Amino acid sequence: MFVAVFYGLAAICGISYFYTKSAVEQNDDPNFKSFQRTYLIVYLMAAAGDWLQGPHVYALYESYGMTKHQIEILFIAGFGSSLLFGTFIGSIADKFGRRNNCLIYAILYGGACLTKHFGNMPVLMIGRFLGGVATSILYSAFESWLIYEHNTRGFSDSHLGIIFSNAALGNSLIAIISGVAAQFVADIFGFVAPFDLALSVLFVMAIIIMNTWPENYGNEKAPVQESFSKAVAEIKNDRNILCLGLVQSLFEGSMYTFVLEWTPALSKAVGGNEVIPHGYIFAAFMVSTMIGSSVFKILQAKYTPESFMRYVLLISAVCLSMPIIAPDNKYLVFGGFLVFESCVGIFWPSMGCLRGTYVSEETRSTTLNLFRIPLNLIVVVILWQNFTMISIFKFCVFFLFSASLAQHALYVSTENVPRNSTKLPILNEEDTF
Numbered sequence: 001m002f003v004a005v006f007y008g009l010a011a012i013c014g015i016s017y018f019y020t021k022s023a024v025e026q027n028d029d030p031n032f033k034s035f036q037r038t039y040l041i042v043y044l045m046a047a048a049g050d051w052l053q054g055p056h057v058y059a060l061y062e063s064y065g066m067t068k069h070q071i072e073i074l075f076i077a078g079f080g081s082s083l084l085f086g087t088f089i090g091s092i093a094d095k096f097g098r099r100n101n102c103l104i105y106a107i108l109y110g111g112a113c114l115t116k117h118f119g120n121m122p123v124l125m126i127g128r129f130l131g132g133v134a135t136s137i138l139y140s141a142f143e144s145w146l147i148y149e150h151n152t153r154g155f156s157d158s159h160l161g162i163i164f165s166n167a168a169l170g171n172s173l174i175a176i177i178s179g180v181a182a183q184f185v186a187d188i189f190g191f192v193a194p195f196d197l198a199l200s201v202l203f204v205m206a207i208i209i210m211n212t213w214p215e216n217y218g219n220e221k222a223p224v225q226e227s228f229s230k231a232v233a234e235i236k237n238d239r240n241i242l243c244l245g246l247v248q249s250l251f252e253g254s255m256y257t258f259v260l261e262w263t264p265a266l267s268k269a270v271g272g273n274e275v276i277p278h279g280y281i282f283a284a285f286m287v288s289t290m291i292g293s294s295v296f297k298i299l300q301a302k303y304t305p306e307s308f309m310r311y312v313l314l315i316s317a318v319c320l321s322m323p324i325i326a327p328d329n330k331y332l333v334f335g336g337f338l339v340f341e342s343c344v345g346i347f348w349p350s351m352g353c354l355r356g357t358y359v360s361e362e363t364r365s366t367t368l369n370l371f372r373i374p375l376n377l378i379v380v381v382i383l384w385q386n387f388t389m390i391s392i393f394k395f396c397v398f399f400l401f402s403a404s405l406a407q408h409a410l411y412v413s414t415e416n417v418p419r420n421s422t423k424l425p426i427l428n429e430e431d432t433f
Contacts, residue, residue: 006284013287016294044170045205051178052198060191064119081132083376090369091227094218098145106206109134113199118168140368147356148216163301164349168293172286217364231366240358245371250403252397253378265323269330285341292345305350306411316343317400323393
């Protein structure tokens, strides 16, 4: 069943991609195409540097003789460092430059890859610390750089949605390719080889950034602590930004929790007589996400993200309730997970557009990292506590339902207000790429 579903979804994904390419995504502006290509090459290489490491982290730690508890502590350290230092890194990006921050991402994650050569708990802990901080940069500085450059060049809001949608689609494709590549090199050279491959990708990415990306800032004159204070004040005083932060934190917290729990949930659903094919299932999830990114383009052509995301979040809550209401039905559980991954594919570009609209340019990176504090707390608490699988999915359903309410509040607040992203003066022709 799992293999057949993967091939069926792959066919649907191909059809939906070419349909949206011809019927929805119509843009012949060579400047926009060049800009999009410049961003996507770098962003997808950054994502590959992350994805290449994922499949063999646990196996590498086990090969070094780490206990289950030690491995859990290492994972907590990664999320904890992102929680503690992410906002500080965001403020640095706003003051000293988003391009420079993306280069720091390559340096920190490259350093994390190097630590994987040592089967020593303190060294591996340093690697998790570096990786956690790098993850905060991946989910803030790259997007902040994109939105600033997109707005200064005068491209429309719908074009920004196209870039985010293609980034989500490409990210899922890169995840599949990275998984295959990581397995290939691990089979030949051992579990540490995928991390060396990731280091190589990050090095090339840094070279491309230095040669193709201009620098941009939030407020380079403001002290770091001032950027942090302004970001906190904006979240506190602006209802729209607060709702947006809640939606992001609750959804992503549920998503990362789902990543930890889908294997035991599906194993329970199929019973003890069937071994689930993890590779095909993961690939099916990624293809579902790609389908969701195409669905986003169709929805965006007729509706605003403020409107349709309410229903996407509600559907997500229903999907993750399947292991609760039908834990032994593999069709309902697996089907719910696939639809949830499609919702993830809609979520990423939608949130990118919404953040581009409501988050101020001056403190964008700082604010985006502040949004990540609750989601890191959610994951750390769930890793630390010994909750049952059913209890964990109940938490996820509650978080997603709450996110749909926050999204509805954002919709009501902005229903009669024209959407207007934070625009900046258009650059002269000689200032562009």
